[in-house]
Amino acid sequence: MEPVAKIGRSEMWEHFDLISPNKVQCLICDQKLAYNNNTSSMLRHFRAKHDRATATAQAESSSQGNRKDRIDEALVHMVVKDSQPFSIVDDVGFRAFVSLLDPSYILPSRQTVKAMVESKFVEERQKAKDELLNATAVxxxxxxxxxxxxxxxxxxxxxxxxxxxxxxxxxxxxxxxxxxxxxxxxxxxxxxxxxxxxxxxxxxxxxxxxxxxxxxxxxxxxxxxxxCIAHAINLLVKKAIDQTPGLEEIRGKARKIAAYFRTSTVARERLLSIQQQMGIPVHKLVQEVETRWNSTYEMMARLYEQREPVSAAMVSLSTDLAALTPAEYHNIAECLGPLSPLKEAMVELSSEKTVSGSKIVPLVRMLRHAINTKLREVNGEMAKELCTNLMRLMMERLSHYETASQHSLATLLDPRFKAVGFCNPGNSQNAIRRLTAECSFLFKDSSTPPDPAAQEPAESSGTGLWDLLDLHVSETRKVKSATANATVEVQRYLSEPNIQRSEDPLQFWAQHKHVYPHLYVLARNILCTPASSVPYVLIEY
CATH class of the missing domain: 3.30.420.10 (Ribonuclease H-like superfamily/Ribonuclease H)
Structure with missing residues (x-):
């Protein structure tokens, strides 16, 4: 008998072997069965003895494979997210830690990790490209x-x-x-x-x-x-400080004191000891970064907070460094008042996760109001001079944002602000006219061209003498219709109550895209522009 003639007619021959013309042997458990030119007995045996076990084994194998894939993916994520070197998988402590968590998991080599990271990069890059292909504006x-x-x-x-x-x-x-x-x-x-x-x-x-x-x-x-509004404010504040008599000298003394306590081990330990004795929060002094004015604010604010332990530490240390006087500390406290809203504005305008470009115009308005209020509250000449310089420089350097097309339209299209965000009512009216024109253009662009066959026949002498005038009248009617429709959509939107400032403007547009379809398109195109070219980084000191 030729065994090959039997094998291949059923999947059972993958699990049984023909050992004689009338006997087969199970390859899984070695049990022998009678064979009568069909696979019925083989099928019954396999279903009763091995089918469930095989399925369970396959499921366990698949589960183990999926678990390893998930751990590998978590490892890649950790390396990328935490900027870890590929060699971390060779570190003795890390290998021991992973082994304790899961003895069955085998860490890949550094070459394998590198390959996985590169593969993940290619995958994520392609996902990003595909998403950008669907974006209408960036x-x-x-x-x-x-x-x-x-x-x-x-x-x-x-x-x-x-x-x-x-x-x-x-x-x-x-x-x-x-x-x-x-x-x-x-x-x-x-x-x-x-x-x-x-x-x-x-x-x-x-x-x-x-x-x-x-x-x-x-x-x-x-x-x-x-x-970038962050750069504009940075230059503005630095110039205001430079132009305020006496403040630059205080800033210079504060910079030297901060540098001394951050570079001298003895001074740092002495300050720590005095902070603990006085029960004052143990905070390090902050050294300013020349390119970031907010670091100047943090330096002076921290020095004012720690003025008592710093003064006590400097008295007990052998240093010829000039300490700040009580009058200078008083001037610092007053000058921090008008600088505080500017720092708060920097944080808001440098946000990367929320709409920020539409905040420039209303925040400039609020800054002018806040600093003008501080000007009436402070008593010292130095703080008054700083407020005056800030107000003047804001007028010179920030007023143009309210008339710029990008920012004025963004403010109008933000349902939190609309026309309320403008300082000048004339600028808001100009922005509304500009928004209506943009909306009208979308109406004309989306309108269906008229069907010549469906149009009413124009009165004509048959010579085409009136064709040019008829075409001009038709185009004029189309433009007027688009302008009228755009005006209605814009006015309906502006007449709605503003949403709360804590709400998401993009969520508003998602919910109203069928109510204001053309403004929705404009909002998506304009609100994606951030206020700053660099995100604000919160540094813990």
Missing amino acids: SLTSDMWTSIHMDAYLAITCHYINADDKLSTILLSVGKFPERHTAANIAATKTSVMEEWGIQGKVRCLVTDGAANMLACGNILQLRHSI
């Missing part, structure tokens, strides 16, 4: 800086509103920039990044600092450009 922010090793870097970040009407951010590129920092070179890099990510024609605004090369770069790219 905004770009970019920033340049120099590392401690004097290497220049350029970062480009994309902001957009996704299909779920949520604000999203993707870091498109960050890397060394060895070329000269000319506008042409920066523009060439940004053009290359836009082409790589397929967002040409979708960029509605570019947000950078106010450096001349960045402004020229925006002109080369022919993109609407906005100056």
